[in-house]
Amino acid sequence: MADGAQTQQAWDRAGILSLFDPSTGTLDRRVLADEALYRLEMERIFARGWNFICHDSQIPEPGDYVVNYIGEDQVICARDEEGQVHVLLNTCRHRGNALCRAEQGRAKSFVCSYHGWNYALDGKLIGVPGQKAYYRDDLDRTRLGLHKARAENYLGFWFATLDPEAPRLRDYLGDVGRTGLGMICAHGEVEVVDGIQKNVIACNWKIAVDNLFDWYHVPYSHGSANTAGFLDIARILHPKNQMVMLGEYGHAIGGPGIPKELQAQIDGMSDAEREAASRAQADTGLRIRPRAAVELMGPTGVRSMGHPNIFPNLWITLGGLQMCLRLPRGPNHTELWWYTFVPKGAPAEFRRRVVRQAAHVFGPAGLLEQDDGENWSQSTRASHGAVSRRLGHHISMGLGHDEARPAGDGSGAYVESVIGEHGQRWLYRAWTEWMAAADWAELEANHSRPPLGTV
Ligand code: FES
Ligand SMILES: [Fe+2]
Numbered sequence: 001m002a003d004g005a006q007t008q009q010a011w012d013r014a015g016i017l018s019l020f021d022p023s024t025g026t027l028d029r030r031v032l033a034d035e036a037l038y039r040l041e042m043e044r045i046f047a048r049g050w051n052f053i054c055h056d057s058q059i060p061e062p063g064d065y066v067v068n069y070i071g072e073d074q075v076i077c078a079r080d081e082e083g084q085v086h087v088l089l090n091t092c093r094h095r096g097n098a099l100c101r102a103e104q105g106r107a108k109s110f111v112c113s114y115h116g117w118n119y120a121l122d123g124k125l126i127g128v129p130g131q132k133a134y135y136r137d138d139l140d141r142t143r144l145g146l147h148k149a150r151a152e153n154y155l156g157f158w159f160a161t162l163d164p165e166a167p168r169l170r171d172y173l174g175d176v177g178r179t180g181l182g183m184i185c186a187h188g189e190v191e192v193v194d195g196i197q198k199n200v201i202a203c204n205w206k207i208a209v210d211n212l213f214d215w216y217h218v219p220y221s222h223g224s225a226n227t228a229g230f231l232d233i234a235r236i237l238h239p240k241n242q243m244v245m246l247g248e249y250g251h252a253i254g255g256p257g258i259p260k261e262l263q264a265q266i267d268g269m270s271d272a273e274r275e276a277a278s279r280a281q282a283d284t285g286l287r288i289r290p291r292a293a294v295e296l297m298g299p300t301g302v303r304s305m306g307h308p309n310i311f312p313n314l315w316i317t318l319g320g321l322q323m324c325l326r327l328p329r330g331p332n333h334t335e336l337w338w339y340t341f342v343p344k345g346a347p348a349e350f351r352r353r354v355v356r357q358a359a360h361v362f363g364p365a366g367l368l369e370q371d372d373g374e375n376w377s378q379s380t381r382a383s384h385g386a387v388s389r390r391l392g393h394h395i396s397m398g399l400g401h402d403e404a405r406p407a408g409d410g411s412g413a414y415v416e417s418v419i420g421e422h423g424q425r426w427l428y429r430a431w432t433e434w435m436a437a438a439d440w441a442e443l444e445a446n447h448s449r450p451p452l453g454t455v
Helices: 013-017 036-047 170-184 205-213 223-227 233-237 262-268 271-278 291-302 348-361 365-379 422-436 440-446
Strands: 050-057 066-069 073-079 084-090 104-108 123-129 148-154 157-161 188-192 197-201 242-247 254-257 308-310 314-316 322-328 335-342 402-406 412-417
Touching: 013 422, 036 322, 036 422, 050 066, 050 073, 066 148, 073 157, 084 157, 148 170, 170 242, 170 254, 170 291, 170 308, 170 412, 197 262, 197 365, 205 254, 205 308, 205 322, 205 335, 205 422, 223 233, 223 262, 223 365, 242 271, 242 422, 254 422, 291 402, 335 348, 348 365
Parallel strands: none
Antiparallel strands: 050 157, 066 073, 066 104, 073 084, 084 148, 148 157, 188 335, 197 335, 242 254, 242 412, 254 308, 308 314, 314 322, 322 335, 402 412
């Protein structure tokens, strides 16, 4: 069986909703292992939601393209001669061959390597060898263009969905998703450094996602980084100043937050004073944002120094320097794609330093990701044992002890407290709702709005 997974029953609505109990924080381990659930995720989460595809800086010129994924559907994102961006399924309409084999590049059109069908940058079928001689002109090329996803851009970040019923990207992101992307752009325009780092970890994609809200593991899992002097955990953890933001459709941000009183002092500072204050305490991981950042992140978001996840699988790291896609590859494997950002036009030496630092923290050579990957793999593996898979995961930290308050335009809420597991619970609650809904109409009618009051 593919990927060593177990096939379970066909899942109905009640069965899916029973997989996570938000009132106790109990997660059924089959969520991390079941093949049928995984197949359903491809349809109900990835094909339905908005997926990050690329940043504007990766495709600046006509003909530029990158290849990415919507779940396991491979897509080409290409800029045409008029500058329009198209996201096209990378599968020939003749016999399904992949058209584009390079990860990125510049092209005039995409020619299939099997029989030579030729597609324009906007997906139109413009050439068929033997159209007259073999097909006897009996082929309607207008119906055989590449399948097109809906593509929209926010702040230079291109997303795509395969569901015509999905809301507009801006509405999908809501306050919390927009805060997350705003975090990357808070200090000015950015560009992606060439060379996306890609590696595979033997874990379910969701355990890699839920870990990004998990500040509980940091002192223990990453103790060796502390011992080696690579990281001063006590300085970056801020365990009592944690702020979790909960957004519609499952977006969330978890990690340290700037307390309101401190933010009130920051509000009175000029941008130059903010930069100087950031430099003075660089080892805390807090970089105070410029005044204009409030436009992008809102008055609550601007206090967040945590990790955003744009549902389902786009992680933005601390400070917005890096981004990681957690691409599912079967229930037991996840491909991680690491993007590093630098200020637009940054000098080569600065880029080199940023890349070096980034590569040493996350990605295949990253000290922290090696710690994390081991734990994720073993948690995934132990979801398959005949008896161990019947035991739940206990995600109950802070449950019933904290208050959620409204954030931003009302599409988000926030919780300020000590380290807890509110972000993880929000993720799995959203996951069950996405999975239980047959279509967007059902999801809109039944999904949880960000909570207010005791959480
Ligand atoms: S599969 Fe592409 S041309 Fe035949
Ligand atoms: Fe970690």
